[in-house]
Every structure is written in structure tokens, then in C-alpha cells.
Amino acid sequence: MNHRLAAWAPFVALVGAGCNPVAADLVELSIAGGATVDVDTICDDPCLGDDVTAEISFEEHIAVDVEATIELRQYKVEYSFDAVDPAPEYFADTLAVSVTNGQVASFVVDLAAASQREYVDDVMDGELATGTATLTFAGYDFRDELIELTVDVPILFGRYDDSDAGTGTEVTL
Amino acid sequence: MNRPLLALLCGLPTVLACEDETVLPDLPDWSDGYESDCCPGEQGTDTGTEPPIDLVDFALVAPDDLDYDVRIHQTGATGNACALTPGATVDEYVQMDCTLEVAELNLFGEGLIFDLTVPEGSCEHVVWMHYMYEAWEVGTGPDVVAITVDEDGEIVSETNAYGGEPYCDYNYSYWDVDAPNCCLGSYIVEVTDLATGQTEVDGGGDWGGEASDCYAGAAFEDPEVVLTADGWPTARIENLHGVEFYKRFDFDLLGDQYATNVNYANYYDPADHDGSVPAGYTGEWAVPTYRFVCYDTAEEPLARIDLVVREWNEESEYEAGGDPDTEGTESTTGLPLNDRQDWADATPGDSTWIQAAQ
Numbered sequence: 001m002n003h004r005l006a007a008w009a010p011f012v013a014l015v016g017a018g019c020n021p022v023a024a025d026l027v028e029l030s031i032a033g034g035a036t037v038d039v040d041t042i043c044d045d046p047c048l049g050d051d052v053t054a055e056i057s058f059e060e061h062i063a064v065d066v067e068a069t070i071e072l073r074q075y076k077v078e079y080s081f082d083a084v085d086p087a088p089e090y091f092a093d094t095l096a097v098s099v100t101n102g103q104v105a106s107f108v109v110d111l112a113a114a115s116q117r118e119y120v121d122d123v124m125d126g127e128l129a130t131g132t133a134t135l136t137f138a139g140y141d142f143r144d145e146l147i148e149l150t151v152d153v154p155i156l157f158g159r160y161d162d163s164d165a166g167t168g169t170e171v172t173l
Numbered sequence: 174m175n176r177p178l179l180a181l182l183c184g185l186p187t188v189l190a191c192e193d194e195t196v197l198p199d200l201p202d203w204s205d206g207y208e209s210d211c212c213p214g215e216q217g218t219d220t221g222t223e224p225p226i227d228l229v230d231f232a233l234v235a236p237d238d239l240d241y242d243v244r245i246h247q248t249g250a251t252g253n254a255c256a257l258t259p260g261a262t263v264d265e266y267v268q269m270d271c272t273l274e275v276a277e278l279n280l281f282g283e284g285l286i287f288d289l290t291v292p293e294g295s296c297e298h299v300v301w302m303h304y305m306y307e308a309w310e311v312g313t314g315p316d317v318v319a320i321t322v323d324e325d326g327e328i329v330s331e332t333n334a335y336g337g338e339p340y341c342d343y344n345y346s347y348w349d350v351d352a353p354n355c356c357l358g359s360y361i362v363e364v365t366d367l368a369t370g371q372t373e374v375d376g377g378g379d380w381g382g383e384a385s386d387c388y389a390g391a392a393f394e395d396p397e398v399v400l401t402a403d404g405w406p407t408a409r410i411e412n413l414h415g416v417e418f419y420k421r422f423d424f425d426l427l428g429d430q431y432a433t434n435v436n437y438a439n440y441y442d443p444a445d446h447d448g449s450v451p452a453g454y455t456g457e458w459a460v461p462t463y464r465f466v467c468y469d470t471a472e473e474p475l476a477r478i479d480l481v482v483r484e485w486n487e488e489s490e491y492e493a494g495g496d497p498d499t500e501g502t503e504s505t506t507g508l509p510l511n512d513r514q515d516w517a518d519a520t521p522g523d524s525t526w527i528q529a530a531q
Contacts, residue, residue, distance in 0.1 A: 050211055053396060092203035092206025105398075
């Protein structure tokens with residue numbers, strides 16, 4: 001190896017990897033804390049699978065302005081099921097989420113609309129369907145460049161008892 | 174000025190300065206996936222972005238599609254809606270205090286839900302900040318930890334320390350690992366050696382407290398909360414530029430995390446607090462009301478609503494508009510009428526901190 005080039009290599013690597021960070025490398029997304037999300041297929045509002053808590057964290061980076069912001073403007077949900085083929089059409093919605101350098105922001109997303117719920121219910125005839133929802137978020141990074149972030153969420157479509165809808169939580173009385 | 178609101182307001186020039194000629198790349202077109210109909214089996218309820226009510230006022234409105242009753246009105250005037258027409262300029266600024274009335278188990282078990290409406294042409298920006306309080310008293314620790322040792326190095330006396338370890342009254346984690354450290358500031362350790370008679374500085378440090386860990390309330394329970402790096406909920410801004418706006422605030426039930434209603438119910442009667450306010454409202458960063466402010470382009474307020482949430486102990490009193498704070502026991506069961514504590518019974522007087530009792 002050219003010794004002069006070798007001497008410069010660490011600096012080049014620093015510039016490439018450290019001083020010009022890629023937004024996607026600094027962002028972490030999680031949906032429902034990584035847990036499987038139940039999605040109700042026969043329901044009145046609110047339905048299981050709506051208002052699912054999501055969290056985006058923007059890792060602080062010395063080479064990124066402290067006021068740098070990443071914005072999420074929309075998302076789409078694509079589905080894959082073992083027992084539902086072809087999968088339902090994707091669902092999408094707009095979003096207005098921003099997170100600043102070093103911050104964590106939480107927000108809510110819907111994992112399906114009526115057509116996806118009805119479709120899975122018809123195919124499965126009411127039986128449970130295990131699958132994966134792939135959420136792709138689109139927005140702008142701190143250089144106003146388009147950014148797309150993807151996260152997979154385990155899902156379980158099915159008919160859930162209305163009395164359990166909404167929370168599944170315990171109340172201390 | 175409270176810290177989160179200050180943080181937002183300080184950031185506003187940056188927000189407003191962003192109106193340069195930067196052309197953002199187009200987002201991918203996913204409009205084929207848009208669908209406002211959320212739920213099969215739904216009976217005509219529009220849950221998309223279309224508001225279910227007319228947007229004629231800057232107002233807070235009790236939803237009429239809930240399975241239980243909630244009332245919102247101007248404070249002190251139950252017949253008046255919580256509604257304002259924002260001024261055209263700051264000289265015509267208007268403000269209203271409002272009260273949301275809800276029975277205590279509905280609040281505890283269902284959560285807190287209400288709607289904000291903003292009419293067309295009224296607000297350039299709307300900023301809101303939800304209520305929060307100091308649950309654990311925050312304070313600055315002592316500057317000096319003083320330890321005196323004898324000729325054998327044994328501790329014979331100490332100030333602001335236990336067993337040689339620095340101690341601050343505001344660090345509640347000494348006694349309960351689940352409790353927060355609310356002790357701010359720093360200290361030095363001065364060691365006096367009786368053998369030599371000399372006192373020397375032997376280190377020191379930061380007390381390590383984080384004030385935001387010591388706060389609670391709706392601002393923290395907001396499902397859309399955005400926290401600063403040091404853990405504070407931020408005020409939120411909606412840039413409307415005259416466009417009408419509708420938003421439903423939907424806070425989850427309290428019953429899965431708390432024993433009282435104080436995380437949402439910010440109403441208090443000064444008579445229950447020695448003519449003053451609950452101790453939790455005296456914190457430097459406390460926000461005692463849910464605040465909604467309509468601004469012009471330069472952050473001059475055109476209208477503001479301050480909301481108080483009051484929970485009622487008895488259904489019959491709620492329906493009759495009587496006494497929200499009835500006490501005593503139910504005639505049949507002997508159980509208390511007041512099932513979920515509010516500020517009156519959680520922190521009577523003006524110096525009790527609710528701490529882990531919330």
C-alpha cells in the first residue's frame with residue numbers, strides 16, 4: 001500500500017463516516033415497543049391497530065447542528081401474511097412529526113384502514129392471521145433531503161372481543 | 174417563564190426563519206393508500222381528517238360521540254361555551270378560562286378527550302402546552318459536604334452526608350430506588366482531620382438530579398409528547414397561516430398506571446390549600462392549566478384558552494351540576510364517595526408534595 005495514502009486513511013475514514021453523518025444512521029424507530037400488535041378486523045372506532053404508539057429517536061451527533069431536525073411527513077404500511085396471499089393493498093397516511101438532534105419523539109400510527117381489515121377477515125373467514133407489517137416513513141432530513149425509514153412490526157389480524165378493544169390493560173380499582 | 178414554553182418560543186424564530194426558497198424534493202406518492210374509513214362495522218362515524226363539528230370559534234369542545242358525558246364551559250358560567258373569536262390584532266387579544274367537567278371514574282377509566290377548533294382566517298399559529306406539576310419537590314443541594322475524621326480515619330461527624338456519602342434531601346432515591354433524584358447543583362467535600370487540625374477539599378461532584386424526572390401530569394401522558402433532551406415535554410405548534418383546524422386530544426386512561434386523577438384533573442379550590450395553590454403548582458416549571466394560544470405571524474397572542482379539568486365524585490351531583498367534591502360514604506356499601514383523589518384530598522394545604530401517591 002502506498003504509505004502516504006495509508007497515513008491519510010484514518011482521516012479519510014473519519015470524514016466519510018463521522019463528520020458527514022447520514023440521517024438514517026442516527027435515527028431509530030420502534031412501533032409498540034417491538035411487541036406484536038393486534039389488529040381487529042370487525043370493529044367500531046376505536047379499533048385495535050389504530051393509534052399504535054411509535055417512537056423515533058435522533059441520536060445526538062457532534063457533527064450535526066444541535067437544532068437539526070428530521071421530519072416525517074407520511075407513512076405507508078405494507079403487509080405480508082403466511083395465510084393471506086395476495087396480501088392486502090398497502091395503507092398510507094400523512095404525518096407531522098419532527099424530532100430534533102438528541103431528542104426522542106413519540107407519536108401514533110394506524111396500522112390498517114377498513115379495507116385491509118375487511119380483506120383479511122374475508123380471506124381468513126374470521127380466523128387469526130399472523131404476519132408482518134412493514135412501515136415506511138418518508139420525510140426530510142436535516143439537509144432537507146428526502147429520507148425513508150423502514151421498520152417491521154409483527155401483527156396479528158383477527159376478530160377481537162369488543163370488551164377487550166382499546167386497551168387490554170388492567171385497572172386498579 | 175416556564176422552561177418548555179421558553180424552549181419553544183426561543184425556537185420560533187428558527188421556525189419562522191425557514192421560509193426561504195429551499196425547494197424540498199417531492200415525497201413519494203402514496204396517495205393510493207389513503208383511506209379515511211378506519212373500521213369495518215363502523216356506523217357512520219367519520220374518523221378521517223374531516224372535523225365532525227363546525228369550526229366557527231377558537232374553542233374547546235366536549236365531543237358528542239363519546240359513550241359518556243363530558244361538559245366544557247367557560248369557568249364560572251356553565252351556560253357559556255368555551256369559545257372565543259380571536260382578535261384581528263394583538264390589541265384585540267381575548268382570553269377565557271374554561272372548565273371541563275367529567276365524572277371521576279370516566280376520567281380514571283376512559284381517559285381525557287376533548288376537541289380543539291380553530292376557524293378559518295383566525296390564527297397564523299396555534300401553540301398548546303398541557304398541564305404538568307412538580308410531583309417531587311425539586312431543590313438545589315448544599316454546596317459543601319463536611320466530614321470530620323479522627324486520627325484513625327474514622328468519621329466522627331458529618332454534615333450533608335451519611336456514612337461518608339454525600340446526602341441531599343431532594344434525592345428521594347436514597348430511600349426508594351423507584352423515586353427520582355431531584356437534587357440539583359454541585360458540591361465539594363471538605364474533610365477535617367482532627368489529627369492535624371487541617372481541613373482540605375477532597376473532591377466533590379454534581380448532585381445528579383434531573384428536574385424533569387420529578388414532574389408529572391398530562392403533558393407527560395400526551396400520546397404525541399415530544400421530550401427535550403433533558404426530559405421536558407415541549408409545547409407544540411401548528412402552523413396554520415389562517416387555515417381552519419380541528420384536533421382531538423385523546424389522553425389514555427389513568428387507571429393502568431396511577432391511583433389518583435391528579436395527572437389530568439388540575440382543578441383545585443384554594444380553600445383546600447390554605448388559600449393558596451397545591452404545592453405541586455409552585456414548582457418553577459409547573460404549568461397549572463392546559464394552554465391553547467392563537468398567535469399572529471410574529472408571536473403576538475390573539476386569543477388564549479386556559480383549561481381546567483374537574484372530576485366529580487358523584488354521578489348524581491355531576492348530572493345536577495351540584496357539588497363536585499362530595500365526601501362521606503355510600504349508603505349501601507359504606508365505600509367512600511370520593512373514590513379517586515384529586516388535589517383537594519391528595520395534597521391538602523400548600524406544602525404537601527404528592528410524590529408516589531399520585
